[in-house]
Amino acid sequence: MKSKLSFADVSFSYGEKPIVQHFSLQIGQGEFVSLIGPSGVGKSTLFQLATGLLAPTAGTISLNGEKERTLLGKVGYMPQKDLLMPWRTVAENAALPLEIKGVDKHASTERVMELLPAFGLKGWEHAYPDQLSGGMRQRVSLLRAVLAGNDLLLLDEPFSALDGITRMEMQEWLLGVCERLGTTIMLITHDIDEAILLADRVLVLAQTPLTQAIEVPILLPRPRRGEHRYDPAFLALREEIWRILQERRAQSGEKGRWQAQ
Amino acid sequence: MKGWAQGRTIGWFCISMVLLFLIWESVCRLFSLPPFIFPRPSDVLLSLWELREQLLGIHLWVTLREVVLGLVLSILFGAGLAMAMHMSRLVERIVYPYIVISQTIPIIALSPVFILWFGYDLSGKIAVTILFTFFPVVVSLYDGLRAADPDMIALLKTMGASRRQIFLKLQIPASLPHFFSGLKVAATFSVSGATIDEWLGASGGLGYFGRRAAGNFQAPALFASVLLLSLAGIALFALAAWAEKRFAHRHTHNQ
Numbered sequence: 001m002k003s004k005l006s007f008a009d010v011s012f013s014y015g016e017k018p019i020v021q022h023f024s025l026q027i028g029q030g031e032f033v034s035l036i037g038p039s040g041v042g043k044s045t046l047f048q049l050a051t052g053l054l055a056p057t058a059g060t061i062s063l064n065g066e067k068e069r070t071l072l073g074k075v076g077y078m079p080q081k082d083l084l085m086p087w088r089t090v091a092e093n094a095a096l097p098l099e100i101k102g103v104d105k106h107a108s109t110e111r112v113m114e115l116l117p118a119f120g121l122k123g124w125e126h127a128y129p130d131q132l133s134g135g136m137r138q139r140v141s142l143l144r145a146v147l148a149g150n151d152l153l154l155l156d157e158p159f160s161a162l163d164g165i166t167r168m169e170m171q172e173w174l175l176g177v178c179e180r181l182g183t184t185i186m187l188i189t190h191d192i193d194e195a196i197l198l199a200d201r202v203l204v205l206a207q208t209p210l211t212q213a214i215e216v217p218i219l220l221p222r223p224r225r226g227e228h229r230y231d232p233a234f235l236a237l238r239e240e241i242w243r244i245l246q247e248r249r250a251q252s253g254e255k256g257r258w259q260a261q
Numbered sequence: 262m263k264g265w266a267q268g269r270t271i272g273w274f275c276i277s278m279v280l281l282f283l284i285w286e287s288v289c290r291l292f293s294l295p296p297f298i299f300p301r302p303s304d305v306l307l308s309l310w311e312l313r314e315q316l317l318g319i320h321l322w323v324t325l326r327e328v329v330l331g332l333v334l335s336i337l338f339g340a341g342l343a344m345a346m347h348m349s350r351l352v353e354r355i356v357y358p359y360i361v362i363s364q365t366i367p368i369i370a371l372s373p374v375f376i377l378w379f380g381y382d383l384s385g386k387i388a389v390t391i392l393f394t395f396f397p398v399v400v401s402l403y404d405g406l407r408a409a410d411p412d413m414i415a416l417l418k419t420m421g422a423s424r425r426q427i428f429l430k431l432q433i434p435a436s437l438p439h440f441f442s443g444l445k446v447a448a449t450f451s452v453s454g455a456t457i458d459e460w461l462g463a464s465g466g467l468g469y470f471g472r473r474a475a476g477n478f479q480a481p482a483l484f485a486s487v488l489l490l491s492l493a494g495i496a497l498f499a500l501a502a503w504a505e506k507r508f509a510h511r512h513t514h515n516q
Contacts, residue, residue, distance in 0.1 A: 051419040073421020083413050087434050087509075096430070097420040148420045 002029040003065050004152055004184040005050060005075075010059035012049060013209075019045045021209040022059070032178060032185045034195035035213070036241065037205035038249070043188045046210070047154050050186070051077045063152070073101070076149020076183075080157040082141040084129040090140050091116075091125035097148030111147065118177060119143045135166045142174075146181065155187045159194065171197055172226040179223055196220075196237050197229060204241060206248030214244055300481040305488060308481035316470065321489055323466040327383065327455040328493065331390025335447060338391065339398030340440075346399075347406040347432075364396050368454070372461045386458045386466070393454030394447035401443025405436025441505035448497035452490055467493075 005027045012020040019042045027033050035043050048054040049061060052071030060067050063074060076097075084093045091112050098108035116122045119139045129137055138158055145153055159167040171194055178185060178198070189195050195202045196218055203213035218237060220228050228234050282302045288294075289301040296304050309316065342360075346353040372389060379385030409432045417427050459468025467486045474482035 053415055053418060072418055075419065077416065077419040079412060079416055081412060083410065083416050085413075085431070085434070096417075099430070100417070100420045100422045100426055 003027070004029045004031070004063070005186070006062050006065075007046075007049075008060050008062070010049065010056045010061060012045060012054060012056050018209040020049070020056075021211050023210050023212070025203070025213065027184060027186060030182050030184055031201070032187070032199045034187045034189055034199035034202045035205055036189055036192060036195045036202060037245070039190070040208070041205050042208050042210045043205055044156060046205075047077070047156055047186075047188060050154055051075050073148075074150055074152075076145035076147075076153045078142050078145035078153065078155045078158050080160055082129070082137040084137060084140055084144075086129055089126050089128055090121055090132070093129065093140055094143045094147060096144060112143075115143055115146065118180065120173070133166075134162050135170055138162065138170060139173075142177075146183065149183070151181075151183045153183050153185045155185060157188055157190065160190060167191075167194075168226065174198060175224050175226075192238050192241050193229060196234060196241070197224065197226070202237075202241060204244045204248070206245055207251075214248075216241055216244070297478045297480050300484055304481040305484040308479075309485040309488065312482060312485060316467070316485060316489060320465060320467045320470045320486070321493070324452075324455055324459065324468065324490070325493060327386040327390055327459075327466065328451045328497065330383070331387045331455060332394055332447065332451045332497070334387060335391045335394040335451070336398055336444070339395040339447075340402055342395070343399045343402035343406065346403050353403075360396065360399055363392065368392055369457060369461070372458055375458070376462045381462050381464060386455050386463070389458040390451050390454040393450045397443040397446040397450065398440075399443075401446075402436055402440045405439030406432050408439060409435040437509040438505075441501065441509050445498055445501045445505070448501040449494050451497060452494040456490055 003026055005025075007023055007025040010020055010023045011018065023046075035046065037043055045054065049056055050071065052068075052073075052075070061071065062068065063071060068074065085096070088096070091109065094112045094115075095108045098111065099105075103111075113125065116125060119142065121136065121139060121143065124132070124136070129140070132140070142153075142155075142158065145155070159170050162170060175198060185198075187195070187198060199218050202216040202218060204216065205213055216237065220231065220233060220237075286301050286303060289296075289299060300308075342356065346356055368389065371392070375385050375388050375392075379388050413431055413435075414427055417431060422430070455466070456468035456471075459466040460472050463469040467490050471483050471486040471490075474480075474486065
């Protein structure tokens, strides 16, 4: 598999505090990888490194096998908050990354209109964000990320602000869209079910500084559907990931107490 | 629905105003207050009608010209200053304290100096109007420019946006609701600014007219000029509110 994004021996620290240490990761073209771990473990730092908002203190991050001078403008990022501009319509919000790249207005409108139906937003192009439901706003935000993204998307807890039912609907919808678009996706989540259902691999990140992620391959068949949630294999994976998280937490907790003495 | 609610607000305002005038009129009649001390509304309106050629034909326009020119220059000057402060920390550190200090000085006390510098004509009046109005413009726009969500700025950066693009596509539109709040304050201040300077020394304008009327114990004429000034202030406020609706539409949501 061709490598889309790779971290090679990457380290990053805020002042004295190391957040990421000698971290390596390979993500293949078209792969879907979920990152799961407790809050404050440094998952978002990994994303900020991957989008180019932060530069690693050591090591290299490469895109398509090449080391880039900057990753800004090369990766599609979808934040937890939808961050839609209230003064722009759905179509104008989605077209923002194209506008920034200097794509002409006609061509960018055409691209947006072409993708609207797949995102369930057909007929809503002239609506303003405050007229949309939470789920629709997240879909606009994802559409914007797709248009920004040169087929690599980083999704940062995209559905965590939605209610449980809408979240499950969005997960199943995302499965369909991903399989259709064939983009490479990295997803940060707190939700074990979401991590398993969507991904080819789950990376469990349990301690700061991040050193090595524990990989759990998800061997559920594709095309993936919502029903896979009730598969015995799914439940086994869920248990395994939960056990890893618990073990890691216990280890770091003991270490913490030992240090305190 | 919205138009109906607005119509109702205006309706209530008219009713309360008529009531106020009636009470005023009856108090004057009841206590037989001399008109040169406390004129009745009917005297004021009569005087407004009698002096319409002077008031509406000459003095209103003199004042409006000062106000509008002062306000426009104030917006240009204020917006320029706010943007310069936003772009450069150094400019902000140097300029901001002086902007605040400029507002702590009683402007009336400075007016004679302004007259000395700029003379009795238009430029002096405009200078005082600017002094009265640029503060709300600068502060509101400067705060507005800084109000953009930092996460939104980070998102634009991940799209490869330059500083200029972030400024034009995010910070300017995000600042508009703040800016218009400041503009509404400035619009009402502008009339006071021009009037005060006319009061202190001028050869025309409603402030000049009012002062002359006061000197001659023509209270109804003075009140007539004050009424016109108040209406001019209301009209400017309404204009700023209209511009806000027109240009900052949809900005007020989610803020």
